[in-house]
Amino acid sequence: GAGVSQTPSNKVTEKGKYVELRCDPISGHTALYWYRQSLGQGPEFLIYFQGTGAADDSGLPNDRFFAVRPEGSVSTLKIQRTERGDSAVYLCASSPPGGAGELFFGEGSRLTVL
Amino acid sequence: RKEVEQDPGPFNVPEGATVAFNCTYSNSASQSFFWYRQDCRKEPKLLMSVYSSGNEDGRFTAQLNRASQYISLLIRDSKLSDSATYLCVVRIGTGGFKTIFGAGTRLFVKA
Numbered sequence: 001g002a003g004v005s006q007t008p009s010n011k012v013t014e015k016g017k018y019v020e021l022r023c024d025p026i027s028g029h030t031a032l033y034w035y036r037q038s039l040g041q042g043p044e045f046l047i048y049f050q051g052t053g054a055a056d057d058s059g060l061p062n063d064r065f066f067a068v069r070p071e072g073s074v075s076t077l078k079i080q081r082t083e084r085g086d087s088a089v090y091l092c093a094s095s096p097p098g099g100a101g102e103l104f105f106g107e108g109s110r111l112t113v114l
Numbered sequence: 115r116k117e118v119e120q121d122p123g124p125f126n127v128p129e130g131a132t133v134a135f136n137c138t139y140s141n142s143a144s145q146s147f148f149w150y151r152q153d154c155r156k157e158p159k160l161l162m163s164v165y166s167s168g169n170e171d172g173r174f175t176a177q178l179n180r181a182s183q184y185i186s187l188l189i190r191d192s193k194l195s196d197s198a199t200y201l202c203v204v205r206i207g208t209g210g211f212k213t214i215f216g217a218g219t220r221l222f223v224k225a
Contacts, residue, residue, distance in 0.1 A: 031211055042118075042201050042215040043158065056212045091157060101146045101205045103213060105157035 002026060004106035006092050012112045013082055021077045021109045025094030032075050033103060034067055035091040043091055049075060082113045117141055117214045120202050124220035131192045135219050137185040137202030146205035147178055149187045151198045152218065158201055161187075192223045 005024040013019050025032050031050055035043035045059040049069045057067070064082075069075040079086055089110050093103035120137045127133050139147075147164035162169065164176040164185055175188040185202055202216035 033213065035215070042120075042217040045212065045214055048212060050211070058212075095211065100163060101148065101211065101213070102160045102163075103158075105159070107157055 004092055004094055004104055006090075006106035006109050008109055009107065010110045010112075012114065014114050015082060015084060017082050017113075019079050019082055019111065021079075021090050021092075021111070023075045023077070023092030023094075023106060025073065025075070025092070026096070026104055027073075028096060029094035029104070030072070030097045031095040032069060033093040033095070034075070034077050035093065036088045037091055037108070038088045046077070079111075082111075084113050087111055087113045115140055116217070117206075118202055118204050118216035120200075120216040121219045122217075124222055126222045126224065127192055128224055129192055129194060131223075132188065132190050133192055133221060134189075135187045135200050135202070135221075137187075137216055139183050139185070139202075139204045139214075141204070141206050141214075142183070144183075144204045144206050147185050148203040148205075149174075149176055149185075150201040150203055150215070152201055153198050158215070161200070189221075192221075194223050194225060197221055197223045 007022045033048040034046040037043045047057040047067050051072045064080045066078045089108040091108045093105045118139050149161040150158040151161045152158040164178045168177045173190045177186045199218040199220045201218045206212045
């Protein structure tokens with residue numbers, strides 16, 4: 001399929017470790033978003049990219065979180081010194097240029113920090 | 115105050131009922147509005163966009179009141195398959211595309 005692909009689908013790590021979550025958007029989609037969703041909550045905005053640049057990173061909770069999109073396609077969300085409170089589903093979405101604003105989501109990466 | 119606020123729910127309704135969800139947003143620079151549906155342990159998917167003139171898609175009707183910064187979703191003749199979480203979504207600004215989700219309202223439709 002040509003949908004948004006996220007890897008890994010599940011990640012279990014220990015407190016203090018470093019993790020990377022990858023997102024491969026739909027081909028041709030210029031905007032890419034990262035959200036975090038905890039149980040019973042809506043998706044919480046983290047950051048979005050237009051092309052290679054982070055257009056708005058106001059949702060990143062602190063400096064342990066960082067995201068890149070070096071070639072304007074695949075993006076990586078990086079979390080340093082993970083904490084138990086980082087446990088959540090991390091959702092990636094992409095959106096086509098000139099579209100009406102619909103976001104197409106991947107299935108998410110479930111992160112568990114022990 | 116959260117940028118997008120929704121009825122907390124859950125809503126428990128019988129099949130065939132009409133149910134309405136309400137949503138308010140705080141950022142006056144909000145430009146585009148949507149309702150998404152999220153099934154349990156699945157990713158959100160677009161249900162419908164919301165326009166100032168109101169719009170309808172089968173059993174679903176969405177309304178927007180810009181003056182009150184209020185959005186609604188009406189579901190008529192509820193089906194068991196409508197059971198899901200409904201997310202109110204707002205895109206902010208004209209130059210950018212920051213998109214904010216509400217916490218969602220859970221709907222249970224019972225036979």
